Amino acid sequence: MINRLSFTFEDEKTQKKAFKAIEKEQQSIGYYALPDQDITPLLKYCDSISDTIDTIAVIGIGGSSLGAKAVYEFLKPLNGLTRKLYFFESTDPINITNLLSHIEFSKTHFLVISKSGTTVETFSIYKYIYSLQSDPTAYTFITDPDSPLETYAKEINSTVLHLPHNVGGRFSVLSTVGLVPLALCGIEIQALLNGAKEVKESFFYDGYLKDTLLKKATFYAKNHTQYNINCIFAYSETLKYFCEWYVQLWGESLGKHQRHSAFHVGLTPIGLIGPEDQHSFLQLIMEGTRDKSVTFIKIEDFHDNITIPDITLPHLEGLDTLNNLPFSKLINMQCDSVLESLEAQDDIPIDTIILPSVDENTIGSLLYYYELLTSLVGELIDVNTYNQPGVEAGKIILKKKLNQKER
The missing domain is CATH 3.40.50.10490 (Glucose-6-phosphate isomerase like protein; domain 1)
Structure with missing residues (x-):
């Protein structure tokens, strides 16, 4: 499920401490x-x-x-x-x-x-x-x-x-x-919960996701000053609003004063959709400042088998390589090609999440995966993951303006 991020940093003591903190949080969160x-x-x-x-x-x-x-x-x-x-x-x-x-x-x-x-x-x-x-x-x-x-x-x-x-x-x-x-x-909301429960049990009962999430969170925390921008690059239009949800979850949870210092910290979330954003934002990732990590999300089974027709267009014969190719295979080939191009850079942290299909169980798993990851990163960068004083400040000012309007 993850590649380059897993092996950049390993700090077992830090990971064990974070895991115990998250276990304890279950009593109050x-x-x-x-x-x-x-x-x-x-x-x-x-x-x-x-x-x-x-x-x-x-x-x-x-x-x-x-x-x-x-x-x-x-x-x-x-x-x-x-x-x-x-x-x-x-x-x-x-x-x-x-x-x-x-x-x-x-x-x-x-x-x-x-x-x-x-x-x-x-x-x-x-x-x-x-x-x-x-x-x-x-x-x-x-x-x-x-x-x-x-x-x-x-x-x-x-x-x-x-x-x-x-x-x-x-x-x-x-x-x-x-x-x-x-x-x-x-x-089917029970299937949604079942997907989340699979992730929960894998994490809390020593399944493979425990190691995955702890390593990933540790990498983000230890590198949050250098790689302070985290991009999701999702290769499906169906994940567009998942990316919006992730932006709120990540930004509102992790952009804080640290609990035990006066420092401002956080990781800036960016949601991208492939292949459209590979024709725009990818340029910034590829050749811009090395301050971004990238998580690719791809879907294994789209439940849709439409195929590019076996048609030759005059003067465009070079595009016949597309003929008889399912769109589901093409979009994943595009994802893999961009991923390989970034792997060749050596200094852009990347990882990949492969979703088995488009169903309730899958999206339930993905949501809970990111909630756990957010909690872990918040613990490791020493912030209160669950408050939002920056948001509240604007609300207070608005209410004052509304009260003045009535006078």
């Missing part, structure tokens, strides 16, 4: 337990939504939407999803108007997601939609217990679902936040 949860209550809730509903709309931002969107967009190209899923996650008026043009209110159920219950972006959008659809049965609210949002939802007699204890937004995709909208669209 809620996301670790999510693969083992009983989803019976969630499925029962989903069954209560009328069959006349053909669209689910999530009103939420950041961790309240990015994870579910990553899974949905990964699986959407496959047949079998029972409902459409839209995400209202921006206060851009053009975006809001455009999304609403795709929705029929009588056939749409809205999930309003806010951990705190007071997210400005979420409730500005909710207020607007509520002015157009005021039926309380059209809404389900997902929030922390006893939040202002729960109080409001109960007052208007809407359904309330809770987030599990101590699960931060960017780690919440395998909780109510992600599982409910995905299950409502026909996605």
Whole structure:
């Protein structure tokens, strides 16, 4: 699963210390337990939504939407999803108007997601939609217990679902936040959790992923000043929104003051999609500053066998080498070619993740893999992985501006 990154640094003492810290974190950080949860209550809730509903709309931002969107967009190209899923996650008026043009209110159920219950972006959008659809049965609210949002939802007699204890937004995709909208669209959420559980058990019970993740995290931590940019180069359009989720997870978790110093640290995340970005950003990786590591993600089985036709085009006979080639093989050949070109540079750290197929188990595994990797790197670079004071600072200023507006 990994190549050059594995063998650059090995520090068994550091790795053992990090592993013990992560083991201990399971007692206080809620996301670790999510693969083992009983989803019976969630499925029962989903069954209560009328069959006349053909669209689910999530009103939420950041961790309240990015994870579910990553899974949905990964699986959407496959047949079998029972409902459409839209995400209202921006206060851009053009975006809001455009999304609403795709929705029929009588056939749409809205999930309003806010951990705190007071997210400005979420409730500005909710207020607007509520002015157009005021039926309380059209809404389900997902929030922390006893939040202002729960109080409001109960007052208007809407359904309330809770987030599990101590699960931060960017780690919440395998909780109510992600599982409910995905299950409502026909996605097998138990398979999603099973994939995550395989990674969890491999890591915590001495499977091959324990060594993989510890070595990879150690490399990132020990080289975070030189290789301070981490690029995912995913060779499938289905992973575009996974890359967005990763950017939030990595950036918001690792860009911090260190706990025991005044230093600012972090690894800058960049999400790239092949082959399109190999015609642009690859130039910067190949010949630019040596401050970037690259993780290639490729898919073994695309579940699609379309093939380039056996056609000869006048004056373009040199391209007949493409004839009869499946697109799934071509895109992986492109990935392998770029990977080999970077391997030849010797000073660009690279590794590869191979996904067996496009299904729930696979994306569940990948999500949990990156959550564990994030926690390990956070521990090793000595930051609080689970807070976000830099994000909160902007929220405080915005609320002050809004309060001044009322005067």
